[in-house]
Amino acid sequence: MxxxxxxxxxSMQTSEDAxxxxxxxxxxxxxxxxxxxxxxxxxxxxxxxxxxIMMFRLALVFVLAILFIGGGVVYxxxxxxxxxxxxxxxxxxxxxxxxxxxxxxAETPQQATTTASIATPSPxxxxxxxxxxxxxxxxxxxxxxxxxxxxxTVVPTENTVxxxxxxxxxxxxxxxxPTGVPKIFP
Amino acid sequence: MRMKVLDQVDMSLVEQAKQSDKxxxxxxxxxxxxxxxRFVYFRVGLREDAEDVTEQVFVKVxxxxxxxxxxxxxxxxxxxxxxxxxxxxxxxxxxxxxxxLDEAIEVIDPTPLPEERVETKLQYEAVLAQLPNLxxxxxxxxxxxxxxxxxxxxxxxxxxxxxxxxxxxQSRAIxxxxxxxxx
Numbered sequence: 001m002x003x004x005x006x007x008x009x010x011s012m013q014t015s016e017d018a019x020x021x022x023x024x025x026x027x028x029x030x031x032x033x034x035x036x037x038x039x040x041x042x043x044x045x046x047x048x049x050x051x052x053i054m055m056f057r058l059a060l061v062f063v064l065a066i067l068f069i070g071g072g073v074v075y076x077x078x079x080x081x082x083x084x085x086x087x088x089x090x091x092x093x094x095x096x097x098x099x100x101x102x103x104x105x106a107e108t109p110q111q112a113t114t115t116a117s118i119a120t121p122s123p124x125x126x127x128x129x130x131x132x133x134x135x136x137x138x139x140x141x142x143x144x145x146x147x148x149x150x151x152x153t154v155v156p157t158e159n160t161v162x163x164x165x166x167x168x169x170x171x172x173x174x175x176x177x178p179t180g181v182p183k184i185f186p
Numbered sequence: 187m188r189m190k191v192l193d194q195v196d197m198s199l200v201e202q203a204k205q206s207d208k209x210x211x212x213x214x215x216x217x218x219x220x221x222x223x224r225f226v227y228f229r230v231g232l233r234e235d236a237e238d239v240t241e242q243v244f245v246k247v248x249x250x251x252x253x254x255x256x257x258x259x260x261x262x263x264x265x266x267x268x269x270x271x272x273x274x275x276x277x278x279x280x281x282x283x284x285x286x287l288d289e290a291i292e293v294i295d296p297t298p299l300p301e302e303r304v305e306t307k308l309q310y311e312a313v314l315a316q317l318p319n320l321x322x323x324x325x326x327x328x329x330x331x332x333x334x335x336x337x338x339x340x341x342x343x344x345x346x347x348x349x350x351x352x353x354x355x356q357s358r359a360i361x362x363x364x365x366x367x368x369x
Contacts, residue, residue, distance in 0.1 A: 009332035020223040032244040
């Protein structure tokens, strides 16, 4: 029976029903080939879009490259010393970050008061410590080391620079000189 | 592997068609329109639907031919893959609107038939009526094997299945059809 079935199936090959009409073949051919022109007219926007995407990608890569290189230069400049090629970059960057208008504006009134009290010596300080040099004295005047205590009052420490230079150093040198030898410091 | 039926198209014609050469595309259309229509007709059952699907197939060929590359895939196999995809789309769009093939196909033959021819014709009509009741892969395999007369190797390329599986599917499809025909 299989061969009978196969015969029937093969007869489908020549079935008149399964042949397209001449009018369909002709008209469909025209419509199908017209798609070539339609497709050609659609190619331009596709190309334009792909170029646009390519340009965007290039621009993105360019911006990322600039950011990467710029960041690298600023980072490297952070380790530069005066005289190095990148030192001006470091200075410019430091200036930019230190004098940022936003930073100044962000300073609270309390912070401003504290800064002023540190910068301006207290009027209650003893004469000769901080402020102008005492009358009748010449030479270099050293600023005392001022440290604010927990209450906010600024007081001078005992070991000021002047103490070190005028008391501690001479005493140490005099102690090193053997007895009988004239002292350098009176 | 040399194909018996496939691989008959002059590749230079296909190459010209890939360059949107209208004449070459027209020749390809003329070469295949009958076969594509026949295959589609036996699958969809209605002349109008067969015409619609056939035209869509060739529109797709025109728009996609640039993507075709002959890497062991004959042009005909590529074409019949498009046909199968288009049929899948057709049935997806018409899900629930299946038309029985015996209602759809009009067999008009006014000449009187001898007894043997009458019997054959009745069996032929019975086959056409039962074909849509088979799974789509069975229908495809029967049409490829007995109507298009392709070798199993060629069917395996079109259906993207191993040859052994094609052979098994083929015997199952025949068995199922025989059951439906009560043979």
